[in-house]
Amino acid sequence: MYPPGAGAARIAPLDLARLLAAVGGPDAMWTDIRVVEQTASTNEDVLKLGRDGAPEGLVIAAESQTAGRGRQGRSWQTRPSGALTFSVLLRPESVPQAARGWMPLLAGVATARAVRQVAAVDARLKWPNDVLLGGGKLAGILAEQSGDAIVVGIGINVLGRDHDLPIATATSLERGGAGQTDRTDLLAEILRQLEHWYLRWRETGSGDAAGSGLRPEYVLLCATLGRLVRVQLPGERMLTGTAVDVDGAGQLLIRRDGGDVVAVSAGDVIHVR
Ligand code: BTN
Numbered sequence: 001m002y003p004p005g006a007g008a009a010r011i012a013p014l015d016l017a018r019l020l021a022a023v024g025g026p027d028a029m030w031t032d033i034r035v036v037e038q039t040a041s042t043n044e045d046v047l048k049l050g051r052d053g054a055p056e057g058l059v060i061a062a063e064s065q066t067a068g069r070g071r072q073g074r075s076w077q078t079r080p081s082g083a084l085t086f087s088v089l090l091r092p093e094s095v096p097q098a099a100r101g102w103m104p105l106l107a108g109v110a111t112a113r114a115v116r117q118v119a120a121v122d123a124r125l126k127w128p129n130d131v132l133l134g135g136g137k138l139a140g141i142l143a144e145q146s147g148d149a150i151v152v153g154i155g156i157n158v159l160g161r162d163h164d165l166p167i168a169t170a171t172s173l174e175r176g177g178a179g180q181t182d183r184t185d186l187l188a189e190i191l192r193q194l195e196h197w198y199l200r201w202r203e204t205g206s207g208d209a210a211g212s213g214l215r216p217e218y219v220l221l222c223a224t225l226g227r228l229v230r231v232q233l234p235g236e237r238m239l240t241g242t243a244v245d246v247d248g249a250g251q252l253l254i255r256r257d258g259g260d261v262v263a264v265s266a267g268d269v270i271h272v273r
Pocket of ligand 1: 040041042043044065067068069070071072074076085086087130139140141142152153154155156
């Protein structure tokens with residue numbers, strides 16, 4: 001459960017008219033933008049509409065979620081109206097399956113860039129796409145694939161101090177010194193950044209992260225590369241080594257003590273030093 005008493009602070013509601021004026025329109029990528037008061041999970045809603053044939057460009061943002069989903073089967077709790085929670089539908093049909101592993105990292109770049117621009121804070125990335133601020137987790141991103149559709153769900157803690165954040169390792173824009181960042185401005189900028197990077201990446205035809213400029217941008221923002229890390233792999237296995245690179249499939253390359261390099265496609269990274 002979210003801590004009692006949370007959600008009391010006032011914050012401007014998401015403004016659909018302003019969003020549409022900023023990033024909507026007949027020629028825009030974001031063709032169907034919706035804001036709902038409450039839902040179980042925006043990812044679940046967008047996945048369902050995607051399965052029913054919705055075209056790419058659908059965006060659903062919610063003031064609150066009752067069953068938000070996180071990576072690795074975890075739940076995702078956010079303070080009602082104190083977070084930005086939304087999902088988008090993309091269909092990168094021309095991008096080969098092997099390169100689609102870059103989609104979650106692309107979303108991380110878009111989110112970190114937008115947070116840096118709108119909130120003027122030093123947001124960085126932890127592989128694959130956690131957005132960090134001052135060492136705490138500011139935002140989480142869950143990319144789920146269903147057929148040719150990829151649903152990217154993003155949750156950002158806007159309000160919250162030490163006692164009213166969902167977990168000890170979380171932080172918020174408020175806690176990180178950005179004050180009461182306007183969520184409509186933030187959402188509009190993330191959608192702009194997503195569009196920019198997605199179109200560049202898709203236009204390469206092969207989902208070429210290096211050729212599209214996405215990889216260098218990721219490397220610039222990533223706090224994981226060059227660090228000693230411990231990775232909790234699916235199935236409770238642990239891997240320790242130095243994070244040396246990200247490959248063409250978005251996998252993290254870890255050099256172990258013995259010198260061998262292991263590619264990791266899923267796991268939780270802990271920065272050791
Ligand atoms: C993570 O575990 O780091 C990923 C969290 C992703 C949360 C977002 S909030 C909007 C969207 N809807 C969901 O149910 N999950 C994602």
